[in-house]
Amino acid sequence: MFDNLILYLQSKFTITDEEIEIVKQVCRLKKLRKRQYLLQEGDVWRYNAFISKGLVRTFRVDEKGQEHIIQFSSENWWTGDRQSYITDSPARYNIEALEDTEVILIPKGDFEGLYRSIPNFSDFMHLLMERTFIASQNRIHAGISYSAEEKYHDFLKTHPTLVNRVPQHMIASFLGLSPETLSRVRTKK
Known part of the structure; x- marks a missing residue:
């Protein structure tokens, strides 16, 4: 059930079997439908x-009802x-599943406990926050x-696996472009 998280952690730093069990004890699996x-x-x-x-998206809706996507998060992302x-404080964002999704939730107090009990975890998370x-x-x-073209090319470079998983109007929202502008940029490619 938590195999992907454990494999992810093992790929980032050295973690003992005992520490893996500590992590598993504080994890909760949540399944989301699209x-x-x-x-x-x-x-x-x-x-x-x-x-x-x-895959999920993090977004806000402005006073005009327009969505502004600030992040896409897929496998192995936080x-x-x-x-x-x-x-x-009350959240200012919404997080919505764009596909059927499995999320591992670690409550705040338990996460802070992982910092204290697993030094390598703490070091890695500090590095992740910096990145x-x-x-x-x-x-x-x-x-x-960036120009519209540069924004789109940067998106392709930074998120190559998302271009076929995310609707074009959402990519446009993420880039701060209109869907029509993104369509023009894509046809120039």
Whole structure:
């Protein structure tokens, strides 16, 4: 049931069998059907979520009813609303399954316990947060300085497996483009 998470952790750092059992004890499996929400705006997010199988999107809806996708998370990615998680405030984002998805949830208190009891886990998660911050900076830079063509080519380079799993209008939303603009960019390719 937690094999994908364990294989993922083993590929990132050295973890003992005893530590694997500690991880398994705090994990909860949640299965989502396509279009089912993992998180809805207004709820408080209290987990770290590992995508074991499937695909989700993290998005907000503005006052005009337009969706703005900030992240796609597929197998071996972590997801959640960090602001809600850290501040115990209502979530500003929705997380929805784009495919039938299996998510491993680790409650906040248990996750912090893993930091204390598994030093290699703590070190790895710290490194992952640093890489996530860098990726966010790069995404912001691309969003404010790249042309439509450059945004799309960067998406293809950064997320090559998603182009056939995500509807084009969602890719457009993620890139901050209209579906028509993305269509023009794709036909130029």
